[in-house]
Amino acid sequence: MSPDSVLEAVDLTKRFGNLTAVDHVSFTVKAGRLVGFVGPNGAGKTTTLKMILGLLSPDEGVVFRFGREADSRDLETLARIGYVPDVPSFPEWMRPLEFLEYIGGFFSRDAETVKKRAREMMEEFGLERLAGRKVEGFSRGEKQRLGMAQAMMGEPELLVLDEPTSGLDPLGRYEVITYMERMKGKAALIVSTHLLEDVERICDDVLMIDRGRKILDAPLSEIKSFREGDTLTVEVAEGVDRLAAALAGMPWVKAISPRGNALEIMVSDKKAAGREIPAAVARFGLELLRFEGRPPSLEEVFISLTRGDQGEERNGMRGGAG
Amino acid sequence: MRNQFRKDLLEMVRTYRGYVLVGAFVIFGVLSPVTMKVLPKILPESEEFQIVFKDTTALSAATQYFDNVAQVVSLIVVILSAGAVAGKRSTGFFQILLTKPVRRGEIVASAFAAHALLILVGLVAGHAVFALYTEWLFGGLSFWGLLASLAACAAALWLLLALTVFLGVVTRRAGLAGVLSFLGFFALSLLLGLLPLPWEVAPAALFSASSGVVAGRDGIVVLVPGMITATVVASALLAASMRLFERN
Structure with missing residues (x-):
């Protein structure tokens, strides 16, 4: 594992009965890089992310986070990771500030530090005007912003976002994209999505999977020049x-x-x-x-790889992500 | 642990589950002695039939109260705690929680502790009003017997809670965990009854034995075997739940 890697997945495989959801997928995410993790619905993106986070155990393969083999008991490593699930949900009876303070309590024992950070995140994600409302009344976009805010409470070095813009209106999507752009360089981000224009706009690297297999793994600039x-x-x-x-x-x-x-x-x-x-x-x-x-658009690359050369990995661009 | 425990406790208050539990204890604490006092007077009599009541006493009121705790309040405990772990596992929030720097065993332990504390609060409130009304209507309660029965009921209900949490971790389904734990609690007592041991070692016996202790008929010592059984089994179940949840 290279010293500036924050995440390395080696030969990750996950099976559900006869279905191989993820099939020997390997990749690396380097510090400060924004990786677009793309693939059609059911390609195995969420399963891969859950294995990275320790929410699912791989049947084969191993994940290294910050140089250490992933272990749910390794709290020090978990404290360096933020995660926003595809459909974030929260205790509906809580108000956003108290939820953020609760999450902050896992990172710091100092109540004042936690409160200060929670207020900063409320401001950062435009949640102040929702401060008096319970989460149960939040829209999809408001929940997404709260999801982002909770993920940032521990000032993570690796942020994992699963479909962060799906289901959002154009304004909500713009806000999330803008925030990810601001995060570039401060933390490594791995963002699963099927919205390729988002990836093309903000990502440094592209990791593409289809039917559980990696079909592309390269910097965005390399993809374009290679296929120009x-x-x-x-x-x-x-x-x-x-x-x-x-x-x-x-x-x-x-x-x-x-x-x-x-x-x-x-x-x-x-x-x-x-x-x-x-x-x-x-x-x-x-x-x-x-x-x-x-130069082809990422969408054209995606279509040609998933339709024309199914499952065939682009060897010329292997190992470039991150 | 403190952070998670605080949130679990707050959740029970904000979602009114805590009020339901404490309210159930208080209602039966009041109704049991009052019913025993007024029932002989309010039941109709006719030429065709006559209901003969023996003299109702503090023991009658205590028997009624502990029967209600064993049959109704324990069912409420199971219903309210069945989703403590099992019901939340599949939610998006649990996925967030499991990626935070918190030990997974602590999530189970804090859910248990929050429910256990609320059961204790309910028991104290229920016992207090029961004692107040019974003393007023009948008199003759044993103060130390009351305290001992409080500890005995807490041990029995905590065992039921531990069983519910354990089955929630194993089955991952709140409804199934609830049904199995309610049946399992009494099945455990029946199994112990098959062994060449006195009935007092069975956790379910703690409820029936408590009435005699409270009314001063029996000594506190009759509660000890059942309390030991309940405490040992509850501790083992809780430890197993934490370990299983860590592995999952």
Whole structure:
């Protein structure tokens, strides 16, 4: 384990009956990095996070937190981790300030320190106006903010967020994203989500799993540069349907998406595509308006990996996260 | 431990469960002697039938009170404590709690301690009003007998609580834990009855034996074997619950 790693998962495997929910997944999270943990619903993200946190025991593999093998009795390590579950729930009879003070009581025995920190978190997450209300009346977004606040009570070095923006309205989502951006550099974050635009906007690294298997693990910048040009756009004045039909049979075409008079084409062989697309345009006598390559969006990478090459790990980008 | 215990205690007060428990003790503390006093007078008589009451005494009132504690209040204890651990395990809050720097055994211990304290408060309140009304209506109660019966009932109910918590940890289902613990408490006493031991060692015997002690008929010593059994078994169950919860 490298010295600046806060978390290392080695060969994590979890089975529920015949279903292998997580299948030999390994990754590392380094201090101060923000890791987007993405995958379709049911991919095994929450199961993986629960194993990291000690809420589930792996059937195989091991988790190291801050250099120590994970153990629920290791309170010193637990004190350095914050966690927000996908559906945070709290004792409904409590008010937010007293809940935060209760959580703070696990980190410090000094009542004044706890109260001060709880008030700071109330302010940080905009909970002051809710101070007089019981949690039972909180909206989804308000509970999410309280969830974030409780996770920060112990000033964690590793923050684990499970789907923090799901179910939130645009404003709530914006607030959570903004907060995560502010946290960058102060703590390592591992954020599970299926909202890829969020990941693309704020994450340093991407860890992608599908059907329990890791399919991608790399810095976001590396993903983009590695695959730059794999998506080509060709725009013609007319006859785009004929062109699409002609290109669809080419062996190097992975997917074609029409966009008006343009086609977005995912290709496996950029050189062949660069030769044959203009040739096809000329053969049909079409007027070429635009022909360019661009970096693929994370969504396109995600779709190509989960649809086209299911389960096949990208060896060229292994071990880069964090 | 103190932080978690404080929260568990506060939860019982804020969710009114504490009031229900203490209220049940107080209601039966008042009703038992009053019923014994006025029942012979309020029951109708007719030419077809006649109910003959022996003279009702402090012993009658005590028997009625401890029967109510054994049958009704203990059921309330089980219902209120069945979800102490089992019902919360699957909640999102428990997931948050288990990732905090708190020993998992302490979560079980503090849930037990909060409920145990509330049972004690209920018993003290129930015994106090029972003693007040019985002394007023009949007289002849033993002060030391009252204190001994308080300890005996606490030991029996704490055993029932420990059994409920233990079964909650094992079964992970509040309803199932409640049913099994109520049956298990009396099954334990029946099992002990099969052994060549005096009936007094059975925890369930603590309720019936308490009435004679309170009324001054029997000595405090009859409560000792049952209290020892209850304390030993409750301690073992609590330790096992903490250990199992740590492992889970």
